[in-house]
Amino acid sequence: MADVQLKQIKKSYGQVNVLHGIDLDIKHGEFVVLVGASGCGKSTLLRLIAGLEDISGGELLIDNKVVNHQPPAKRGIAMVFQSYALYPHMSVFKNMAFGLKISGKDKNFVREKVEHAAKILQIDHLLERLPRELSGGQRQRVAIGRAIVRDPNVFLFDEPLSNLDAALRVQTRVEIGKLHKDLDATIIYVTHDQVEAMTLGDKIVVMNKGRVEQCGSPLELYRHPRTQFVAGFIGSPKMNFMKGKVSVKTEGSIYVKLADGVEVEARVESGAIAVGEEVTVGVRPEHLQESLHGEGRLKGKINLVEHLGEVSYIYMTLTDGSEVVVRGDGETEVKVGEEIYADYQPQNVHVFNAQGLAFKRLTAAEADAPAAAMIRQAAGGNT
Amino acid sequence: MLNKMTLTMPWSGMNKLTLKPDLGKKLMVHAVLLTYTVIALFPILVILINSFKTRKAIFNDPLGLPDASSFTLVGFEEVLARSSFDVFFFNSLIVTVLSLFFVLLFGAMAAWALTEYRFRGALFIAALFAMGIMIPIRLGTVSILQLMVDLDLVNTRTSLVLVYIAQGLPLAVYILSEFIRTIPKELKEAARCDNVSEYKIFFQIVLPLIRPAMATVAVFTMIPIWNDLWFPLILAPGESTQTITLGVQQFIGQFVTDWNAVLSSLTLAIAPVLVLYLVFSRQLIRGLTAGAVK
Numbered sequence: 101m102a103d104v105q106l107k108q109i110k111k112s113y114g115q116v117n118v119l120h121g122i123d124l125d126i127k128h129g130e131f132v133v134l135v136g137a138s139g140c141g142k143s144t145l146l147r148l149i150a151g152l153e154d155i156s157g158g159e160l161l162i163d164n165k166v167v168n169h170q171p172p173a174k175r176g177i178a179m180v181f182q183s184y185a186l187y188p189h190m191s192v193f194k195n196m197a198f199g200l201k202i203s204g205k206d207k208n209f210v211r212e213k214v215e216h217a218a219k220i221l222q223i224d225h226l227l228e229r230l231p232r233e234l235s236g237g238q239r240q241r242v243a244i245g246r247a248i249v250r251d252p253n254v255f256l257f258d259e260p261l262s263n264l265d266a267a268l269r270v271q272t273r274v275e276i277g278k279l280h281k282d283l284d285a286t287i288i289y290v291t292h293d294q295v296e297a298m299t300l301g302d303k304i305v306v307m308n309k310g311r312v313e314q315c316g317s318p319l320e321l322y323r324h325p326r327t328q329f330v331a332g333f334i335g336s337p338k339m340n341f342m343k344g345k346v347s348v349k350t351e352g353s354i355y356v357k358l359a360d361g362v363e364v365e366a367r368v369e370s371g372a373i374a375v376g377e378e379v380t381v382g383v384r385p386e387h388l389q390e391s392l393h394g395e396g397r398l399k400g401k402i403n404l405v406e407h408l409g410e411v412s413y414i415y416m417t418l419t420d421g422s423e424v425v426v427r428g429d430g431e432t433e434v435k436v437g438e439e440i441y442a443d444y445q446p447q448n449v450h451v452f453n454a455q456g457l458a459f460k461r462l463t464a465a466e467a468d469a470p471a472a473a474m475i476r477q478a479a480g481g482n483t
Numbered sequence: 484m485l486n487k488m489t490l491t492m493p494w495s496g497m498n499k500l501t502l503k504p505d506l507g508k509k510l511m512v513h514a515v516l517l518t519y520t521v522i523a524l525f526p527i528l529v530i531l532i533n534s535f536k537t538r539k540a541i542f543n544d545p546l547g548l549p550d551a552s553s554f555t556l557v558g559f560e561e562v563l564a565r566s567s568f569d570v571f572f573f574n575s576l577i578v579t580v581l582s583l584f585f586v587l588l589f590g591a592m593a594a595w596a597l598t599e600y601r602f603r604g605a606l607f608i609a610a611l612f613a614m615g616i617m618i619p620i621r622l623g624t625v626s627i628l629q630l631m632v633d634l635d636l637v638n639t640r641t642s643l644v645l646v647y648i649a650q651g652l653p654l655a656v657y658i659l660s661e662f663i664r665t666i667p668k669e670l671k672e673a674a675r676c677d678n679v680s681e682y683k684i685f686f687q688i689v690l691p692l693i694r695p696a697m698a699t700v701a702v703f704t705m706i707p708i709w710n711d712l713w714f715p716l717i718l719a720p721g722e723s724t725q726t727i728t729l730g731v732q733q734f735i736g737q738f739v740t741d742w743n744a745v746l747s748s749l750t751l752a753i754a755p756v757l758v759l760y761l762v763f764s765r766q767l768i769r770g771l772t773a774g775a776v777k
């Protein structure tokens with residue numbers, strides 16, 4: 101068992117504070133994905149867990165033991181670097197066997213282990229080659245193989261797929277997912293890629309400027325982002341944000357008047373909201389429907405249409421100048437310059453206050469089943 | 484004169500740096516390089532051809548090739564028979580090889596420590612090495628001699644080896660530090676995760692990766708040592724510890740110089756450095772780190 105616990109982990113380089121107290125609780129066998137803007141401290145956090153950097157404050161526990169001052173090798177971790185970091189003068193076999201050999205394992209044992217790992221990763225025909233004679237994807241798999249043979253309790257991946265082309269990325273992503281099931285190991289995985297994060301992670305940790313912004317399952321983050329940052333980060337294309345003022349407030353729903361006068365309805369817990377408060381409204385492109393007729397609620401002029409085949413993304417500018425992306429039909433006929441309307445369901449609208457904190461949307465069940473919401477309203481709610 | 488050979492070295496390494504110049508530029512560069520090569524090789528060629536000529540032919544036609552009438556091996560015979568050439572040769576070789584070995588070993592170790600670890604006094608030590616590059620060791624000859632007398636090392640090859648290590652170390656540390664800095668830190672970190680000890684990281688990962696730099700340093704270090712006349716003359720002039728450059732001097736008299744013998748021994752002295760140079764230059768493989776990252 102290898103639970104990983106971070107308690108108020110801090111890191112500073114001299115005067116610069118990079119991590120400001122990270123709390124995380126990772127269960128054995130979990131696949132945790134760290135995401136966040138460039139420079140927010142993901143790699144640093146990974147390196148602290150690996151033991152490659154000293155922890156400035158807080159406690160790190162692996163398998164319920166404090167490991168703050170243990171060297172990397174003693175922590176039972178294996179790290180796969182973004183840049184592969186293969187030993188260039190050693191063959192693939194030696195690269196994978198090096199760590200085992202150093203720890204004095206029996207030769208046959210080492211050979212067996214390496215060959216087994218190579219078979220899983222489908223690089224068994226490359227064992228005698230040097231790293232420079234491999235393609236990027238093959239190198240990546242060697243790097244993963246080098247981690248596997250050591251039977252670590254915790255795998256640390258730092259953007260392992262970022263150097264691969266799109267096709268190879270998908271393939272390797274699937275392989276990593278399978279690997280996780282086969283190995284029954286804890287994985288902490290850093291990525292910039294939405295799809296990787298959503299598909300691989302049991303749990304996604306969104307980081308921002310050295311803090312954990314939110315942590316939860318992919319769907320949870322998608323449905324209930326706690327802050328505007330998380331809302332903008334999870335989902336692709338990005339959520340649309342529009343500024344406005346609260347104009348009407350009822351139990352379980354509010355109306356926000358946008359700068360161009362349009363009123364947007366949102367089903368959120370309205371207890372803490374004051375009429376007249378400045379808020380930001382967020383709607384995902386996939387929750388906006390194009391419509392040519394006037395019943396839509398957002399009106400704008402199209403300045404770009406991207407046809408992706410099954411869907412198309414329509415970029416339009418509202419009359420107040422804000423940009424909104426609408427996911428349209430794959431074969432939509434709308435043209436640049438035309439005016440269209442975008443319709444939405446009130447339960448899909450997110451509302452954030454001036455500090456960027458979200459008002460809780462009524463839960464999916466409540467929002468998806470208007471009846472439930474009505475019962476709730478009838479009962480007077482609890483807000 | 485052998486110093487000239489080293490100068491072709493950095494160029495052979497730097498070719499890869501030049502960004503595809505156009506043809507005219509290429510011709511220019513080659514013209515300059517060829518001219519330089521001719522100038523550099525000319526004295527060596529003169530030594531070579533004249534060592535096979537009679538004394539008379541040397542003076543009559545210094546640039547002519549030996550022909551049937553002027554060809555002779557008398558210089559070589561004299562060198563091998565009259566002097567203890569084998570002893571000199573062996574002395575030179577052992578002093579050079581030992582000094583070289585230790586300069587490379589200690590140089591790489593010091594460079595690794597100075598670049599990889601933070602410790603108190605690192606800056607001070609680095610500054611000392613930098614000073615070692617700037618201040619010629621010969622300025623300290625008197626104190627070195629005193630030290631060697633006190634240590635009872637005068638007229639030993641050990642004294643030469645010690646001095647040459649001190650002489651070669653600063654530049655070696657400097658060059659090797661630069662190379663060690665270019666090794667991606669992920670490689671070392673990967674090794675640390677693999678439970679590899681610091682010594683093993685140094686010997687099994689860092690050393691193989693800086694092999695080309697080691698070869699460069701080896702050539703730069705070896706040739707001044709092999710050619711040195713100063714310290715052998717001062718520290719080890721005894722018959723049994725003379726190096727070859729010192730040994731040759733016995734043929735150069737105040738009034739008569741046995742040119743046949745001088746040129747022949749010089750010719751013979753070129754051979755080993757040439758061999759060592761070839762050995763090292765084979766190590767100058769490009770792109771050894773290719774495939775490590777990215």
Ligand SMILES: Nc1ncnc2c1ncn2[C@@H]1O[C@H](COP(=O)(O)OP(=O)(O)OP(=O)(O)O)[C@@H](O)[C@H]1O
Nearest residue numbers: 113116118136137138139140141142143144145292
């Ligand atoms: N050795 C260091 N000294 C000082 N500051 C550092 C050092 N290493 C990293 N930092 C700083 O720490 C912050 C976090 O860096 P880190 O590499 O963890 O970012 P990241 O989230 O991994 O970014 P990316 O997504 O671009 O890889 C950055 O602002 C960086 O400038």
Ligand SMILES: [Mg+2]
Nearest residue numbers: 142143144258
């Ligand atoms: Mg990073």
